[in-house]
Amino acid sequence: MLSAAENRMIAEVGPGTPAGEWFRRFWNPIAVSDNWDGIRTHWDYSQPLMFNGEPGTVGSWSDRLGNFNGKPTPVRILGEDLVLFRDGAGRPGLISRRCPHRGTSMEFGRIQERGIACCYHGWLFDVSGKCLDMPAEPADSTFKDKVRITAYPVEEMGGLLWTYMGPDAPPLLPRFDAYGRNDGIRAVENFGLWPVNWVQICENSVDQTHTTTLHGGAGGERSDIWGAELPRVTWERMAFGIKATSARPGMNYTRSSYYIMPTMNRLPQPWPGGKFKWPRYSAVWRTPVDDFHTLFFSVCFTEEVDGELPELPADLNFHVSDQLNIHREQDFQAIVSQGALCDRTTEGLATSDEGVILFRKMVMEGIKAVECGDDPLGVRRAGDPEAIIDLGGDVMDGLNQLEKV
Numbered sequence: 001m002l003s004a005a006e007n008r009m010i011a012e013v014g015p016g017t018p019a020g021e022w023f024r025r026f027w028n029p030i031a032v033s034d035n036w037d038g039i040r041t042h043w044d045y046s047q048p049l050m051f052n053g054e055p056g057t058v059g060s061w062s063d064r065l066g067n068f069n070g071k072p073t074p075v076r077i078l079g080e081d082l083v084l085f086r087d088g089a090g091r092p093g094l095i096s097r098r099c100p101h102r103g104t105s106m107e108f109g110r111i112q113e114r115g116i117a118c119c120y121h122g123w124l125f126d127v128s129g130k131c132l133d134m135p136a137e138p139a140d141s142t143f144k145d146k147v148r149i150t151a152y153p154v155e156e157m158g159g160l161l162w163t164y165m166g167p168d169a170p171p172l173l174p175r176f177d178a179y180g181r182n183d184g185i186r187a188v189e190n191f192g193l194w195p196v197n198w199v200q201i202c203e204n205s206v207d208q209t210h211t212t213t214l215h216g217g218a219g220g221e222r223s224d225i226w227g228a229e230l231p232r233v234t235w236e237r238m239a240f241g242i243k244a245t246s247a248r249p250g251m252n253y254t255r256s257s258y259y260i261m262p263t264m265n266r267l268p269q270p271w272p273g274g275k276f277k278w279p280r281y282s283a284v285w286r287t288p289v290d291d292f293h294t295l296f297f298s299v300c301f302t303e304e305v306d307g308e309l310p311e312l313p314a315d316l317n318f319h320v321s322d323q324l325n326i327h328r329e330q331d332f333q334a335i336v337s338q339g340a341l342c343d344r345t346t347e348g349l350a351t352s353d354e355g356v357i358l359f360r361k362m363v364m365e366g367i368k369a370v371e372c373g374d375d376p377l378g379v380r381r382a383g384d385p386e387a388i389i390d391l392g393g394d395v396m397d398g399l400n401q402l403e404k405v
Contacts, residue, residue, distance in 0.1 A: 014079030093127030
């Protein structure tokens with residue numbers, strides 16, 4: 001149980017809030033890149049969803065907000081209204097939605113070689129936020145040198161666009177294997193805009209005891225993974241987050257997954273039905289839109305083994321979207337029914353909630369580190385920026401052992 005103040009502290013993500021400032025010390029994914037030409041899917045869930053006063057569905061809003069098409073696109077990240085664009089030279093940019101001149105929305109901006117020009121008076125800004133031109137001002141005016149638009153750096157990795165919204169020089173963008181490796185097949189999946197606070201979705205990832213009850217059981221969609229008996233779960237604090245290890249009674253395997261700060265869950269992704277075995281895993285990331293909405297991305301990576309990729313049976317795919325439809329709806333219903341921002345002042349936590357308790361504690365520790373002027377757990381500034389952080393050997397399980405067919 002948390003106090004009302006503690007609940008707000010870890011949940012609210014706008015500028016100046018404790019968790020918002022913590023989040024702004026990390027790189028976060030904001031959209032599937034328009035440059036990604038590999039496998040991509042998005043969850044076309046028909047659940048009605050109002051966002052920003054406009055009607056739609058979970059699926060339609062995920063497509064509008066989470067799939068970048070290269071044109072100036074209004075987005076909201078960590079409570080800030082922004083515009084994602086790509087200039088004429090192909091550089092991605094993320095800037096404040098309002099032009100600093102007269103407040104016109106930059107979503108109607110016109111792309112030029114060097115940046116994006118406001119549609120109203122043509123003030124031109126590059127991806128760094130610098131004003132390059134004010135067409136109506138005298139040729140010898142230096143006023144443009146004094147004007148900037150808020151801008152955040154954007155990088156591309158693993159089929160996603162990432163941004164850093166912090167106050168200092170960006171840390172390294174961690175190249176975890178699912179995003180950074182190129183010796184395999186990567187499927188990039190947009191799992192939707194969820195009308196719920198980020199904490200609830202991430203607590204679901206740490207809470208491995210729910211998997212059998214919600215998703216498994218005899219005849220469940222993924223009973224081949226979750227089984228009919230509750231798992232024995234242990235949680236460990238790691239250098240980057242939490243390791244959850246689940247022993248599945250009667251199934252003769254142990255499954256380990258990592259929760260990596262701030263919101264990434266790295267887990268093995270067995271093929272359904274046990275019909276096919278080849279190493280693959282997913283990395284899912286949840287990016288807060290605001291206090292009541294969260295974007296959900298996933299990358300599923302299938303490794304090469306001895307330079308070879310598997311030849312899949314006709315009923316299997318390299319992505320997981322069509323394998324987890326019921327699974328995802330079950331999570332959605334359980335999480336969203338808690339409320340848009342869960343009230344944790346009245347909950348009754350038990351011993352099986354050890355992982356959830358540890359997760360909240362580590363978020364609070366990260367918030368405290370930022371308040372003290374330090375980098376929180378999970379931020380990397382030293383080392384080779386191109387180095388791949390490979391977790392592959394630690395997250396494989398008995399359902400993912402190599403079997404060439």
